[in-house]
Every structure is written in structure tokens, then in C-alpha cells.
Amino acid sequence: MRVFYAALFVVLAFAGQASADVAEVYDFATRAEEQRYQQLISELRCPKCQNQNIADSNAPISKDMRDEVYRMMQDGASNDDIVGALVDRFGEFVQYKPPLDKRTIVLWAFPAIATLGGLLVVVGVIWRARRRGGEPALSAEDRARAEQILASQSKSDRQR
Incomplete structure (x- = not known):
């Protein structure tokens, strides 16, 4: 009986984890647009997780950032505009490759x-x-x- 309860606990624990890891689904007009989105979210760092990009992070702030990237892409913003808006909001820390200037x-x-x-x-x-x-x-x-x-x-x- 103990084995049954242990197995049930493991199954329920993994089921809860699986539901937490469900990725949001976005509709893209073209495959190129989807690739552009994937590239952008892999180049932006999560402000909470610090060394994890927003594509891999489960933090709520990362989900908000992914949503913002998608929304701005749908509005026709360029990559520079999107990155600039997120840098203005969260600071230069969100860039894995900060620009070369006198501060860096x-x-x-x-x-x-x-x-x-x-x-x-x-x-x-x-x-x-x-x-x-x-x-x-x-x-x-x-x-x-x-x-x-x-x-x-x-x-x-x-x-x-």
C-alpha cells in the first residue's frame, strides 16, 4: 500500500510540474516571424533569474517580457525598438551583449x-x-x- 501511495504522489507531483511548464502559444503569420521571436527572447536576460534568458525562465516577469516582445512584434516594432523598450523598462542588464560605449x-x-x-x-x-x-x-x-x-x-x- 505504501508503494501505491508513493507512486501516486510521484505521478501527481510530476503532473503538477507539467502543468506549470506549459508554454504559452503565440500565433505567427510566417515561420520567419516565429524565428525572429525565438531569437529575441533567447537574447534577453531574465531580471529575476539573472543568468537565464526569458525563453527558458519560468519567472512571471519573463512571461510578461515574452508577452511584451510578442505584442510589439505584432505592432510592427523592429528588433532594436523591442530591445530598446525592454532596456528602458528593466535596464541594460537584460541584454546579454551590452553595446560598446564609454561605460562598457x-x-x-x-x-x-x-x-x-x-x-x-x-x-x-x-x-x-x-x-x-x-x-x-x-x-x-x-x-x-x-x-x-x-x-x-x-x-x-x-x-x-
Whole structure:
């Protein structure tokens, strides 16, 4: 009987989840218009979920944004108009690819700056190693002391 109730609970839980995940259905005049809609909603970020686009988000705000994109498309708005309206309403955060301007130049330049910095560090390490040349890292006295310590450790390991 317990198994029956457990199975019933699982079925009901998944049924509730399935009804919650029902996607809204929009009517498009052409396949190109539907593809344009899909592209737009995949390029806009959910303000609540943060790293999820509005196409994949189940948040109510994402549904409102999808509805707004559809409504504006039906009114004949261009992609730039739609994105601009959503940016005005929710801020530049909703764009996965913010425009290049004086406020975002560091964001766009950071990968190049980090790569250049890493290359400079590698070149510096190589240059210092070559400049040092064949000099031993330890003096003769330090090397003899290290060998003595290692020999005494290996002797105590063998005695165990």
C-alpha cells in the first residue's frame, strides 16, 4: 500500500510540474516571424533569474517580457525598438551583449587586458629564468645539508 501511495504522489507531483511548464502559444503569420521571436527572447536576460534568458525562465516577469516582445512584434516594432523598450523598462542588464560605449569599454576590453597581462607574466618568468642562467638554486653548502637530511630520513624510513 505504501508503494501505491508513493507512486501516486510521484505521478501527481510530476503532473503538477507539467502543468506549470506549459508554454504559452503565440500565433505567427510566417515561420520567419516565429524565428525572429525565438531569437529575441533567447537574447534577453531574465531580471529575476539573472543568468537565464526569458525563453527558458519560468519567472512571471519573463512571461510578461515574452508577452511584451510578442505584442510589439505584432505592432510592427523592429528588433532594436523591442530591445530598446525592454532596456528602458528593466535596464541594460537584460541584454546579454551590452553595446560598446564609454561605460562598457572596460567590460569589453577586460579579456584582452587579462590575456596581455598573463602573457607579460609568462614572459617575465621566462626572462628571469634565462637571465639567471646556469646558477644553481642552492649553494653547495645548502645542497650538502639537504642531501644529509634526505639520507637521514630514508634511513629512518627503512628502519620502520
